[in-house]
Amino acid sequence: MKKENILYLVIPCYNEEPVLAETTSRLTDKMERMIKAKLVSPKSKIMYVDDGSKDGTWTLIEKLHKDNKFVEGVKLAKNRGHQNALLAGLMTAKEYADILISMDADLQDDVEVLDDFIKEYDEGSEIVYGVRSSRKKDTFFKRNTAQLFYKLMTKLGVDVVYNHADYRLMSKRAVNELEKYSEVNLFLRGIIPQIGLKTSTVEYERKERFAGESKYPLKKMLGFALEGVLSFSVSPLRIITILGLLISFISFVFLIYVIVGHFVNGNVAGWTTTVALVCFFGGFQILCMGVIGEYIGKIYSETKRRPRYSIEKILSRK
Numbered sequence: 001m002k003k004e005n006i007l008y009l010v011i012p013c014y015n016e017e018p019v020l021a022e023t024t025s026r027l028t029d030k031m032e033r034m035i036k037a038k039l040v041s042p043k044s045k046i047m048y049v050d051d052g053s054k055d056g057t058w059t060l061i062e063k064l065h066k067d068n069k070f071v072e073g074v075k076l077a078k079n080r081g082h083q084n085a086l087l088a089g090l091m092t093a094k095e096y097a098d099i100l101i102s103m104d105a106d107l108q109d110d111v112e113v114l115d116d117f118i119k120e121y122d123e124g125s126e127i128v129y130g131v132r133s134s135r136k137k138d139t140f141f142k143r144n145t146a147q148l149f150y151k152l153m154t155k156l157g158v159d160v161v162y163n164h165a166d167y168r169l170m171s172k173r174a175v176n177e178l179e180k181y182s183e184v185n186l187f188l189r190g191i192i193p194q195i196g197l198k199t200s201t202v203e204y205e206r207k208e209r210f211a212g213e214s215k216y217p218l219k220k221m222l223g224f225a226l227e228g229v230l231s232f233s234v235s236p237l238r239i240i241t242i243l244g245l246l247i248s249f250i251s252f253v254f255l256i257y258v259i260v261g262h263f264v265n266g267n268v269a270g271w272t273t274t275v276a277l278v279c280f281f282g283g284f285q286i287l288c289m290g291v292i293g294e295y296i297g298k299i300y301s302e303t304k305r306r307p308r309y310s311i312e313k314i315l316s317r318k
């Protein structure tokens with residue numbers, strides 16, 4: 001008989017009180033069906049990671065843990081953001097699990113494709129990416145900004161899987177490899193493709209959040225995109241160097257023109273030109289310094305080697 005693998009669903013939650021009960025009942029139902037079909041072991045669990053929520057999320061997780069044999073919980077001491085919360089969950093769950101699948105609490109990711117994930121794993125994949133087949137349900141704005149983000153990332157040479165968020169399966173082995181990446185500026189979608197191992201993808205349709213609102217407003221989304229670019233690509237620095245060279249060359253030619261003009265016609269360079277140039281170079285230099293500063297900021301936070309999360313409590317039956 002084939003060995004049944006222990007599956008852990010790792011779900012970061014930040015202020016998800018309105019959705020957790022429904023999420024739990026749907027996932028419990030799915031778990032029971034998968035266990036019955038002998039896809040996963042009866043020891044499989046749903047692990048919620050409370051990312052320092054301000055509402056009653058943790059109290060609810062404690063209650064669900066008491067009433068439901070599948071539910072386990074990890075409480076972070078403070079809000080550390082989705083990526084860190086997910087990492088905390090993966091690192092905790094990998095001690096017990098053979099297979100780990102990360103998903104969001106709001107059930108935007110279709111739970112029915114869990115079967116396909118497991119199938120891919122059984123066929124030898126160590127990492128399986130959930131890929132959205134369409135973004136019809138996202139708002140026009142979110143769809144287009146996200147599309148732009150993937151295009152930009154690819155252009156800048158960052159290896160990301162197109163239309164893949166954090167709905168993915170990882171084997172225990174893959175998570176052990178992930179543990180070796182100790183960066184503080186965490187962008188899992190960029191790191192995981194670097195691990196290697198055998199990977200595959202599973203398509204699903206992304207649904208609407210059924211309750212509560214998105215915890216990724218524009219500001220956080222921009223921050224996340226910037227994190228992705230700056231943590232994985234040095235091309236912005238390269239672009240600046242090239243631009244700098246180009247502009248220096250143009251300025252040099254211009255300088256010769258002005259000097260020659262001065263001797264030939266005796267005219268002084270006009271006020272307008274001077275002001276325009278001062279403004280242009282002033283702005284350009286501040287921009288360049290800003291980009292360099294961003295990288296220095298990254299180096300600063302990496303060198304401190306601060307922990308990426310602190311776990312306050314774990315609810316588990318082990």
Ligand code: UDP
Pocket residue numbers: 011012013014015016051079080081082085103104105106108209213214215216
């Ligand atoms: N999340 C988190 N910490 C945060 C923000 C979000 O753990 O600081 C979780 C959130 O509870 C959800 C997942 O990350 O399970 C994705 O967030 P959301 O659904 O709000 O993002 P969207 O789907 O709108 O991109």
Ligand code: MG
Pocket residue numbers: 104106108209214
């Ligand atoms: Mg969501």
